[in-house]
Amino acid sequence: MIEAIFCYLFNDKLFLSKHKHLNEDYWASKACGKKLLFNNIRRISNKYNIKISRLFHEDWKHFIIIRNPIERFLSGFTHLCVVDMDSNFSLRICYYCEGNMECVIKNLYETLKVYSFNGTETLFHIKHHFFPQTWLCHYDKNKKHYIKVDYESKDKEKFYSQLINIFRSQNVPNNKLEYVRWELNHSKSFHSTNGTTTLEKQKEILFSNPNLLKLLSIIYYDDFIEFGYKFPIENI
Known part of the structure; x- marks a missing residue:
């Protein structure tokens, strides 16, 4: 729901004219469309006519949301490759593997x-769902400017508080902060798999296969090292 939050913060009247809740804003129903989406820093610079060096000035804050690599993979795999397995969209993303995790x-x-x-x-x-997080967002070039916000499915309140504190530090009005906080605590993303039996089943499949755990540890090695997450197995 991060895109929905920023749409609301940038233009609450537009957002609320189309949606009542943050989780109603997804895909074709996005209130702000692609207006706030950029795939690199230079495009932000061009959009707002600000030199790239100024984008890292104290007036701007840049944060990235990080997540345990195994938890992140399982969440994306379960949603895209199992729950939504039969859609043409997901088939391509999941290499036409028909729900086979090893594949x-x-x-x-x-x-x-x-x-x-x-x-x-x-x-x-x-890239968005399965590439290492350290390979995204020009992390290697700009990591010294990024605030790391750790997402843990078992401690969402901590995650929400980090977001709210960042918004507050940028002088977001209290009424907007309260709306965002309430929505985060009471709305659930439509594609969330957290707490489902489907996710637990995929977790069992993964953790019963040391070879797959080792391969994922190799794939996300940089993330484990950079963000200090514990490897799921020893002797990588």
Whole structure:
């Protein structure tokens, strides 16, 4: 719901004219469309006519949401490759593996190898959902400017508080902060798999297969090291 939050913060009248709740704003129903979406810093610079160096001035705050790599993979895999398995959209993202986790992980590993060697482009949603987080958001170049906000499905209140504190530090009005806080605590993203039996089943499949755990540990090695998450197995 991050996109919905920013749409509301930038133009609450527009957002509330189309939606009552944050979780109603997704895909084709996005109130702000793609107006607030940028795939690199330069496009933000051009949009707001601000030099890139000024974008990292104290008036601007940049934060990235990080998540345990295994939890993140399981969430994306369960939603896209199991729950939504039969849609044409998900079939492409999941390498036409028809819900087979081993198939997806091995194909992802090959995709990342090719990408790391020559930068071959791949589907946006494969990158967005499955690439290492340290490979996204120009992290290697700009990490010193980023505030890391850790998302834990078992401690969402901590995550919500971090977001609210960032918004408050940027002088977001209290009434908007209260709306966002209430929505975060009472609305659930339509594609959330947290707490479902489907997610638990996929977790069991993964943790019963040391080879898959090792391959995921290799795939997300940089994330584990950079963000201090514990590897799921020893002797990587």
